[in-house]
Amino acid sequence: MKIYGLKNCDTCRKALKQLQDSVLVDIRADGMPDGLLEAAHAQFGDKLVNTRSTTWRGLSEAERAGEPLQLLRAHPALMKRPLIDRDGELFLGWDQNTKSALGAA
Template sequence: MILYGLKTCDICRKALKLLGNADFVDVRGAGVPEEVLRAAHAQFGAALLNTRSTTWRGLSESDRAGDPLALLAAHPALMKRPLIEADGELYLGWGPEVRAALGLG
């Protein structure tokens, strides 16, 4: 299991604590592998972008209108977090439905 997030993100730290066996990838330093990012975008679409982040608010309108995958590659902190890869499945966020799907009730 791999958890993609930010080491400074409280929700990512909570998720990592409950998912003790997960490998953590700090997207700000290591990024998200392109194939994972493409699969996540295909599955989650616009929900993959965190449009409430300070990074998003700092972008120009023309940047915001650009290719979402290019935006995420250039600004990994724009990704909604955490993105969890487990047994070939992708999960986005840390809501009750994600916790239940991962067997954490």
């Protein structure tokens, strides 16, 4: 199981701690595998962009109006975290539903 997020993100660290045998992939340092960002956007849509982040607040109105996938490629920290890939099945965030689905409740 792979957790895509940031190594300094508290939520990603919580998920990593509770999900044994998982690996954290730092999207800022390592990027995202080809096709994963597109698959996540197809499944989660606009929820993939974290509009409450400091990165989002630092963007201009013109940048915010841009295409979500281009924004996420340019600013990886804009992605809602963590994005968890379990054998091709994607989960977004670390809420109770995700924890239950992954057996980490």
